[in-house]
Amino acid sequence: MQPIVVIGTGLAGYGVAREFRKHDRHTPLILITRDDGASYYKPDLSEALTKGNAPEDLVKKPAARMAEELDIEVRADSEVSDIDTGARTVTVNGEALAYTKLVLANGASQLSVPLGGDAVADVHHVNSLADYRVFRRDLNGARRVLIIGAGLIGCEFANDLANAGIAVDSVDPVDWPLQRLLPEEAGRALQSALAEQGVQWHLGDTVSSVERDGDGFRVSLSGGGEVSVDLVLSAVGLRPNTALAEAAGLRTATGVSVDRHLRSSDPQVYALGDVAEVEGQFLPFVMPLMNAARALGRTLAGEDTPVRYPVMPVTVKTPACPVIVYPPRGAAGQWQVAGEAPSLEARYVDAAGNLIGYALTGEATGKRGQYMREAPPVLG
Ligand SMILES: Cc1cc2nc3c(=O)[nH]c(=O)nc-3n(C[C@H](O)[C@H](O)[C@H](O)COP(=O)(O)OP(=O)(O)OC[C@H]3O[C@@H](n4cnc5c(N)ncnc54)[C@H](O)[C@@H]3O)c2cc1C
Structure with a gap:
């Protein structure tokens, strides 16, 4: 029997595998990931310092355990480079793999702002456990960190680093943190609370360049300021990984466009999680993907089930406020x-x-x- 293939072992990939197995214990299921396939809860990354967790503490289960428990095959360190919807194959590490149904759960990538300077490659982005391992390695001994971006992830890391006694500078062109989500009064409340924890705000400003400076970095701001730090973290937003879908001729907008059955413009290809846009809604959060995984698990097992999204508030993990x-x-x-x-x-x-x-x-x-x-x- 040919398998159902899922690209991705994040919360979306493993989520749909778990839900599918509740309804179908026999159809072969192959999950492919370019990382090591360890199961982890991504929101933990931005509160690990506060909770005293090292990166290895965040692994819930290694790939082999997930494979055994869900009776699936997990192909770790494997990159999908092409989807052929006509032949119903994906190319994995250069070899064709046939599928009956394909699920895109291949996530999103962190955006980068254009920066000058000789240390652009040293700027950290954290959107996976692998990124976080590198971030924590370089954070060792750091006393001052500059964060580009005062959105959800930037504010959470600011609070987490401050809780660990690290001085934080936060730079964003907005007028108040979380400006795209919060009215001014609420954003200012968060701004004051984080300032009390030692966060220095550089709002209405942007980073123009990052230069090496001894063991650390000299960051120049467009407004003329200069800050010397040990590490720079960029958290300026996400772009869904739509390139594979686009090259395969699937319809995309912000993400891969899917209907309420998580079905793309090709009826054998589905998408959920950070790569997907469900009925025009791009919601890169855990609750939407859990609801999507529940519905898709049933649909893949033959019981066509539309996703329902209830009221899904987002909790920002900023204990200061x-x-x-x-x-x-x-x-x-x-x-x-x-x-x-x-x-x-x-x-x-x-x-x-x-x-x-x-x-x-x-x-x-x-x-x-x-x-x-x-x-x-x-x-x-
Ligand atoms: C620091 C941080 C904190 C967060 N906190 C919260 C929170 O508090 N609440 C909340 O609701 N949301 C939060 N989020 C968002 C939430 O974690 C994500 O929406 C969710 O984890 C996305 O899961 P995913 O499986 O869609 O994508 P990912 O976890 O990015 O998984 C993508 C998978 O696809 C694989 N992949 C990609 N391309 C290929 C390829 N070509 N070939 C093979 N494999 C490929 C990757 O290896 C990976 O396994 C947070 C995000 C971050 C970064």
Whole structure:
């Protein structure tokens, strides 16, 4: 029997394998990954210092254990370079592998901002356990770190590094952290809380160059400032890995375009996780991919099941000022903010006064249950 093939062993790849096996114990399933195939929970990466975890502590199970437990084959250190939807094969390390159905769970890559200087190659990006191992190796002994990007990942790392006693500089052209997700009052609450932990903000500014300077780096800012640090981390956003799908002629937009059955423009090819855009929604978070994995596990086993996205708030792991945000999706509306910083309730309401998004900070995050009940689902 020819196998179902999954590209990727992140939360999406292993998630769909686990769900599929609940409904089908016999169809061969092959997961291919260019990393070592270890199962880990990616959100742990940005709170490992606070929790006292070394990179090796974050491995839940090595690839061999996953293969045994799920009765699957895991091909680690294997790169898919081509998909032929006509022949229904993928090319893995130069060899063709036939599939009956193919699942793209090949994630996204960190974006880079254009930088000058002789140390651009030394700037870290963390979007995998392998990246994180390198980051922690180079962080050893570091006393000051500059983070490019004050979005979700940048703020989480800022808090985690500060908790470990490392001085942090955060640079972003925005006016307040998490500006794309939060109203100003909520962003300012987070900004103040992290400043109290020692984070130095360089907002409304950008990094122009990174130069080697002894054992560390000299970072020049467009506004004219200069900062000397031991390490530079870039966290400026993600781009879904759509190149394989595009080359195969599959429809893509921000991610690989799939319908509510996670089906792409080729009916034998599916996608979920950070590579996918489900009904026009690109949601690179854990809850969407878990819901997608549950539905796709059934669909692959022959029981066509559309994905449902409930209310899926994102918890920002900044213990200095906890944040829960449920971003409004496209619809016009306005923020209404109540409370006193750092504990704020921000409601995003449409013209009729209906709640269509929210952000909670500080102690107001305790009201998460109430807001979950009131807000509309992402895809009902
Ligand atoms: C630091 C950090 C903290 C986060 N915190 C949170 C959080 O608190 N809450 C939340 O909801 N989300 C969080 N996220 C986002 C969340 O972790 C991701 O949405 C999720 O892990 C994506 O999983 P994935 O399986 O789609 O992709 P990935 O984990 O990126 O997996 C992609 C897989 O595809 C493989 N692959 C790629 N290309 C190829 C190829 N050509 N051939 C073979 N294999 C290939 C890779 O080897 C890998 O196995 C965080 C992300 C980061 C980086």
